[in-house]
Amino acid sequence: MDDLFADQNEQDVKRIKQLRDELNRHNYNYYVLNQPVISDQDYDHMMRQLQDLEKAHPECFDPLSPTQRVGSDLSQGFKQVVHERPMQSLGNSYSIGEVQDFLRRAKDGLGGEPVQIVGEMKYDGTSISITYEHGRLVRAVTRGDGVRGDDVTANVITIKSVPLQLQPGDWPEKFEVRGEILLPWKNFERLNKERQYNEEPLFANPRNAAAGTLKMQNSAEVARRGLDAYFYFLLGDQVAISTHVERMEALQRWGFKVAGHTILPSIDSVVDFINYWDKERKNLPIATDGLVFKLNSIEQWATLGSTAKAPRWAIAYKFAPERECSRLRYISFEVGRTGVITPVANIDPVQLSGTVVKRASLHNEDIIRQLDIHDGDYLYVEKGGEIIPKIVGVDLKRRAPGSQPVKFVTHCPVCGTPLKRVEGEAAWVCPNKYECPPQITGRIEHFVGRHAMNIDGIGEEVAVQLHESGLVNNIADLYDLTQPQLVKLEHFQDKAATRIMRGLEASRQVPFARVIFALSISYVGETTARVLTRNVKSIDRLMAMPAEQLAAIPEIGPKIAASIVEYFSVPANRDIVERLRKAGLQMELSQEELAGHTTKLEGKKIVISGVFAHHSRDEYKAMIEQNGGKNVSSISKATSFVFAGDNMGPAKLEKARKLGIPIVSEDEFLKMLQ
Template sequence: MTAQEAQKRIAYLTEKINYFNQKYYDEHISEISDYEFDMLLAELIRLENEFPQFRAEDSPTQRIGGTITKEFPTIKHQYPMLSLANTYTEAEVKDFDERIKRFLNTSQAIEYVCELKFDGVSISLIYEKGVFKQAITRGDGVQGDDVTPNIKTIRTLPLKVKANDIPERFEVRGEIFISKEQFEKLNQEREDIGETLFANPRNTASGTIKLQDSAEVARRGLDAYLYFVLGENLPFQTHYEALQALENWGFQVSKTYKLCRNIDEVLEYLHEWEHKRHNLPVETDGVVVKVNSFALQNELGTTAKSPRWAIAYKYKAETASTTLKSITYQVGRTGAITPVAELTPVQLAGTIVKRASLHNANEIERLGLRIGDMVFVEKGGEIIPKVTGIDLSKRPADSMPLQYITHCPECGTALIRKEGEAVHYCPNEKGCPPQIKGKIEHFVQRKAMDISSLGEKIIEQLYQAGLIHNIADLYDLRIEELLPLERMGEKLATKILNNIEESKKVPFERVLFALGIRFVGATVAQKLAEYFGNLEKLQNATLVELLQVPEIGEKIAKSVLAYFQDADNLQIIERLQKAGLQFEMKNALKELKSEKLNGLNFVISGVFEQFSREGLKDEIEKNGGKVLSGISSKVNFLVAGNEAGPSKLEKAQKLGVKVISEQEFLELLKQ
């Protein structure tokens, strides 16, 4: 390809991919399949690497990351990023209003704008001539870190503002966050690959912004709400007008803001959102109240730490106090050790809490925990409740400082702690019982090989009886070996063997996920399977070739290489191949029965009579539809069976997503 041809093709691909991105993220429309989109993006990456002089400033390749940042330069803010003063009572909000009136020497009602305070990380974005140039963290308020490559991965942020009324240079401030749905997805992926779960969306977003590999940042799916504009000669006089301008310029602004004519309307807003905010897709912890007029904001000015014209009202978090009885240590599939606080049962946020997350040794040391302590437990954006503090006044006189375990509680192997990680690991992956059983449980799960009759208890029985030591042993099981097991009748034994035999039909991408390669979740397995087509090509891939796969960073690539360099893993794969598992993508997957469901997105929930969940998913895809993991405005139908998730049904109703039964789905296919 000549340079001229490359320039033309790069321009075409840039425009086309930006168009598809806008359709998907702004209008929730998928005009092409994920695979087709990935192929266009891969071609653009290849051409830009070959002809970097033709890379556009708004190239969509900046969204996927790939920049390795050894350190983040410190940048001084043109306008200081001050903190907001906090208040926790309505009386203090009224006092805020009175202070402003006294300062301005007026008895007239002050106009305010109320916005929900999202639990994320503050960011400042610099635009010049409409082009996104720089992203700076809050830091100490005077200077922050330049995290531009990482922030460019946020797909809802415009890399280029195309409006006519924008200033030559302006600064937009907002909150970087991870949505509840994306957070659950990330933790599901981490659970799938045996990683320690993230604690909450806010901390995850904060840590993600400072990652050195922007490809990993892109994979985590950060998002942003923008709420403030700074610059010279701005074309508006009030904060409310500025928010509307941000929306018109293509920035994502939360629709929850409201113009309030007086302090009474502010209080109404606080009451309205106290419980309603829990239904939003993002974690919130309060409301920001701002004087609307820019002229009044300038007149009010700032203190050394905070603007006088704004205040943050914090909703009270639900907490409870109870006794720490003991700490147990769980061993995960990858050997990660997770400490858990065992508590005297206590009522919290409508549920009885008996256990709480302690995350790692650093957290235990930070809290200064001792057995017998009266601890405070909070339920916020956590997967399980967390211990937030200690009532030292009630500490038993004979309590002793805690010593974190040094050896695996299951196999006795000395624990290791990898550089840069907070978690301790048991390195005995081939001899530690929870790790061995964990890998088998991962292998048989629904999203992997779907051997539904093999639950945790039966796997435990098989392991204790010496019948299985790895995933390949499952395919050697015989009925005469199963029948002597406790509570194992011929019917159940036959079902287990039939399920194992049926699993040989599971497609390659799910087999690849089932292998349990570290960092290779279901989505990554799909990408690798589609890119390489079969196991042999993947097994022989170099680091450079692996890094060419969309969304595959160095950490994942090195993990894949390490897996295929292990002699025991290769032996297991050889046995699985002889057993007849699928290690090649089938073209038949792309052959459709019909196009009746083209352009329609479905979510599946519950138990069905005529289909297994995977069977229903296959039926939808074979008729041109797409199955999504969670309810959003992109979904057309929720197919609800028996015991459908109440949260999915409630969310579908709120978003106007049509809920249909299994029978109604079959009728849809007949149309």
């Protein structure tokens, strides 16, 4: 019997290695070559097999197994690592003349010997350096200050286009590869839509999103966001390949996704290369902001060397900001969950920053008037990395004679209710809060969102379907749903219904602060909801408090207080709260939460900056609020102190010193809470 178990264990271990090799190969085919050879279903089946075997054989754990791509939700600090070779930036150029000057300087530095130029895309992401030993990923480090960076290995191994184990080949025992971590346009737009829906600040562009994601303390969230990676430098004492192009070809053989590279034999071909990519880059799935020109000879790299900031053998060429002119077809007026009417310019399709743009928000009536938009105008559209394209001007030369200025609607385009202007703001709203369909479905979407009740399976289309079917007319109706009701809906399958029912059950454990946020009280976002729950402790006290008492709570004020009182003055809203209470939702702070609240930081306005070892920034922000403090984003005379981790921004540090604001270290901060 013992021999039988031994044989089975040996077979399992062999199968684990076989599955890992196969899955690594399929990852390479799919994410690098873009040539999958098996179906997603077959891939998932192999992954499940490997997960089961690894669970049964914990002694076979390998941090570089394909199963580890999902990351961990455990917090971790980033340690600083000194680069073996400094990571420099490239010098910039903005015209063909400046590129010619670069080539002339290179030739002069080489004593007139001929040079071969290689052209590549300049990716708009965040730089990374990865070390491999014996064909396995060892360490991944950010650029940092060029001399030292943060060890982000745990996050980088979740990026599926980064090889963990190299393909068979002639790779050196040790080498370093440098490249760019990127967030593809489709993933960037998905992420910003989520953030917009959850009332979080939007990322300005994919570069910021990639950099922020790479420095997250939760590698499971990093994996979910879908980063990508392209590589453009191969370095190492054991690398004997003499040209840059050959090095890129070697990297591709070994399993890396490399920057596309083209040898350019003349200055005319350089010009053609610039002109081609200035247009064609708009069709790429990733953000780019220019081109890079390098000498091909590695020996010439060594001869030319570098300045203190940049190599002399390479230069970046930066494209001008993207702008297109497109004809206005019509303006649609759209209703949000709070009733605000947003005008949207519907234009002839144009390519901008890798996506086709057909619509651009005009925000409010004042913007339409400021731009003086007429029917049929040709509008200038810019994206520049923004999730929402912007209308920035009108081509008056192409305006049709006799065209009329665009008029803002006077009635809700959905329910027909006369609009009201928001006092002190540029917004018009539909006051029919409880019968206007987009407002009803918008509140449902908000309620089930990830930062609210986190009920999976109910997006915009499902929310509309639930409302139009008569099953859900307000958020409390969600808890009356049954699986048979859902399965009867058109295009609904049992699996989707099960996911929703499980999400509803799990939402009963969501903390009180998120329940308040989920109610869609005007002006009550996530932070305000936490402030309210910390001060009022229960929904009953919140509903009973007059506006004057609410306004006296720090950070609330008269506007938010009036909105809260108005919300609970509506009998239908009180009825919803009672039904949610009966459904089992948390309507007061738990004993654990009550025990965790103190006044140790009462009245303190605190700026957090840098990277921390013991807790994530989000965890520290929560601690500040739990102990009575207030998180603020910028340093001013009113700042109580700056809570500084490693790698604090030099601008913030200088401003704090100039204003005499105390700097508190991580250990000092934790002592304050003891």
